Amino acid sequence: MTNKKLKIGISIGDINGIGLEVILKTLADKRILDWCVPVLYGSTKVASYHKNIIKVKDLTLHNINDIHGLNEAAVNVINCWIENVKITLGKCTAEGGKYATFSLEQATEDLLAGHLDALVTAPINKKAMQLSGFEYPGHTEYLTSKSQAKENLMLMVNEDLRVGLVTNHLPISQVASTITTELVLKKIELMNNSLKMDFGIDKPAIAVLGLNPHAGDGGVLGSEEIDIILPAIELAKRKGILAIGPYAADGLFGSGNFANFDGILAMYHDQGLVPFKALSFGSGVNFTAGLPIIRTSPDHGTGFDIAGKNTADFSSFRQALYLAMDIARQRAEYLEMTDNPLKTVVVNDMDSSPDDIIDNDGVAPEDQKRAKKNRGRKEKEQKPRKEREPQNVPTPKKEVLANEKAPNNKEKAEETPKKETAKLTVEERLALAAEKKQKAVQIEEVVAQENLVETTVKATMEEEEVLTETAVEEAVETAVVEEAIITEPIVEEEPITPSEVTELIAEENTDVLGSNVVEPIPSLANEQETNNEPETPKE
Secondary structure (H helix, E strand, C coil), rough: CCCCCCCEEHHHHHHHCCHHHHHHHHHHHCCCCEEEEEEECCHHHHHHHHHHHHHHCCCCCECCCHHCCCCCEEEEEEEEECCCCCCCCCCCHHHHHHHHHHHHHHHHHHHCCCCCEEEEEEECCHHHHHHCCCCCHHHHCCCCCCCCCCEEEEEEEECCEEECCCCCCCCHHHHHHHHHHHHHHHHHHHHHHHHHHHHCCCCEEEEEEEHHHHHCCCCCCCCCCHHHHHHHHHHHHCCCCCEEEECCCHHHHHHHHHHCCCCCCCCCCHHHHHHHHHHHHHCCCEEEEEECCCEECCCCCCCHHCCCCCCCCCHHHHHHHHHHHHHHHHHHHHHHHHCCCCHHHHCCCCCHHHHHHHCCCCCCCHHHHHHHHHHHHHHCCCCCCCCCCCHCCCCCCCCHHHHHHHCHHHHHHHHHHHHHHHHHHHHHHHHHHHHHHHHHHHHHHHHHHHHHHHHHHHHHHHHHHHHHHHHHHHHHHHHHEEEEEEECCCCCCCCCCHHHHHHHHHHCCCCCCCCCCCCCHHHCCCCCCCCCCCCCCCC
């Protein structure tokens, strides 16, 4: 993609709201004209009316009849109607919806015709649009229908967070019955494709939220996580998508773990937008992913309550304009790489070399590395866009094309062997193939021998560990026994005298009447003191 300035269309939204206020405040920064050609779809009279209210003096509006009369050095206004319009600031009216529809229809027509690179839509009021006969719930559904896209993904974006929705503007009572495994899987695929194509993320990590509190708590608080969401995640993984979940929304956002993912997929509107807006601080952008066209929008509404008071914050609209330019350039680079891949060449084993290999997606690995390197350089050159004042507006990303980089010496050296191989005869090629095969067999033998040695070493080490553990246990047991023997006190018993022996025997022979019958031990009879009285005869 060349460095030409992008043509960015802007639909003005509800004329009774703050749409034109945030548009004109953004375009008052003259540096915008260095990066893109803004094209407002509406009316010069209506735009001048709002310009006078907010007192923007250094802004010139260039009136043109159609897209072919663009002035690339000015803010262009295409008049979608010529009649005078009654503006009722802060009110929801059919007129407000009518002229918002005129603006959107003309801008969409030029976008689909290829005259615009992207479209930024100012807020509309759905009730006012319906009063004017608009048949769609909002911008997203309208653009999906007009671009003939089958699916879309509402993706909320800021510098650090991307939140997609499975269901968009749907009553909460209809959410559970609308969610199916097929729908969740399709939204995961849309998010994965957009993160790669529109944001330059090679392998996106996607967190999928549950539907019920605490993600169903194992089926206690609902079975949708088990029956619907988890099967969709598993199917996505089989397709090579890094999808993880389901997560409880409060836990993922409250813990800050959302920052570990490239995208978060919520099941319904408020589940995703409440934490997103709380974390975005007014700098969030609504991007419609999955369409063949590029459309962004600020993350706020018509602001009827502050319309005409010159107090509207234009940070979100400015970020929407920046994001539209970034995605336009990133998508063009991605499509250039994938729509014009190197031609796949079928070769036999003897002619094949790493330089001939084409990746599965049709892009040569060297081109993929070069494109990734260019994207990394662009990200480093990109300044932060979190400033809220016009003087801090950064310079858009400088485009670096993969095909503009001259081949280095290494690439030239790799091309030479390929040319020499092409000149070899059939016999020489067969000999070369046989030599390669022999080397491969030798390498396999060496690897097998190394594996055998490694297995033997491991077995020996394990055996030594077992023996060591057994020896340690035996040593510990022996030490315990020896310590017990050493520490046990030795008590020397004093010898028992004959009189003590007699007393012990007497105690054992005590009868029930308490009388003691003592029979002296024969071996001790001579040692007893006698009084020469005859023994009492036994009865």
